[in-house]
Amino acid sequence: MIRLARGATGFRGPHEAPLPRTEAALFRAACFTAAMEARGRAGEMVPGEVQTFRRAALSDGYGRVFTALGHVHLPVVAFTTDPVREGEPVPGFADPPVWAQVFETAGLRVMGVKELMTPLEEVDVSELSPAELTEIRYWKPSCLGDVLFNWWD
Template sequence: MKADSPQVAFRLERGSTGFRHSRDSPLPETDPRACRTVWYAAARAACGQVGTFAEQQYPQNFHSATINDRDGVHVALFHAQYPLIAFVDDLRYWYADGFQDPPAWAASLNDCGFTVLSASLLMAPLAEADTAALSTAEWSQIKHWKPQTLGATLFNSWD
């Protein structure tokens, strides 16, 4: 089933928040070069141009990018640990809302091994997600920052 299927709870994998305890094994990483490569391919599919691509800067756990096409500017967040992509309304330091449905051309990103997440999934309450794989360190951060949505948990700037 698709990641945003209403019949299946979205699973947050260990490290989805970008946090781990120093004793834990390192988190996986989404190679920013791979993100940039698929973003340029998406720009071609959109008949647009890449505006920006900014690699993750601490404390953000995402890379950000824009594409300019005939419909305007599209802003995407690439998760730094997993190949997940969210579309948002504008570039910001952190996100609790502002998640948008992807444009039609974003399907090309799925074909490249990334999962493009819908606005409804990202705005869903965190309580509806499968959080069994999250670590104690991640739960500590969640209790501190109190994100209300799946999107705010996945794409954050917690320090």
Template sequence: MAFRLERGSTGFRHFSDPPLPETDPRACRAAWYAAARAACGQVGTFAEQQYPQNFHSATINDRDGADIALFHAQYPLIAFVDDRRYWYTDGFQDPPAWAASLDDCGFTVLSASLLMSPLTEADTAALSAAEWRQIKHWQPGTLGATLFNSWD
């Protein structure tokens, strides 16, 4: 079954469209602290979404090094990445084993293979015309690049 991109999952809408849902940064932060406990690590940073990014980012430092995650600003989706960047077209990583604790907090942790899959393999029927204009302009090749972007 194809992954379904919900309306607003690109972070865009037409001004006349209803407001997009929001993932509360406090819920993201609370989940991240729970994940740090599960990882036996410490929260390094938690940076709330800054325009034009449509994601929050966070780091956990544990005995194996730093793990970096992106929290989608509209939906409870999480991607793990190789390093902090302004935007992502690649660099998605599989989540560490302790990331399962994020599911218990109501988030969906996405695999690297899903995030690196072509956008053409996703169910995009719910996307709005405004989102399709952005996709045509920015031409993201992957599901991850569509979900976690810094388009303006």
């Protein structure tokens, strides 16, 4: 069973300790290294100020475009091939391209579609704070990816 760590939702209660943070520079560097590995380009990184994730468009040498999603609080990365629109749920996840191992080398765990689409009923949420559980009950995400990569306010 997959266990979600504290900070997965991006929420904390008013008297709780600050959430852990992943370094934006680590994600940015991994994106540029991945783009070089893929013989492509890395677009500008969009910071995760109003959502739980940073994102950057990465193209490969074949003209395919992926958006790398780097969680702000947990060292995890996911991918999508569909455009991510501000304020809307991630439109769908994609399995990581072969060059995604660069993120693993940087210390970030790369998640595939099967794991991201795990129904929430099959996820251990025992490490989440009461504030996080309240947000999950309110927003009613259906799968793990919807919890990790969200725009909840």
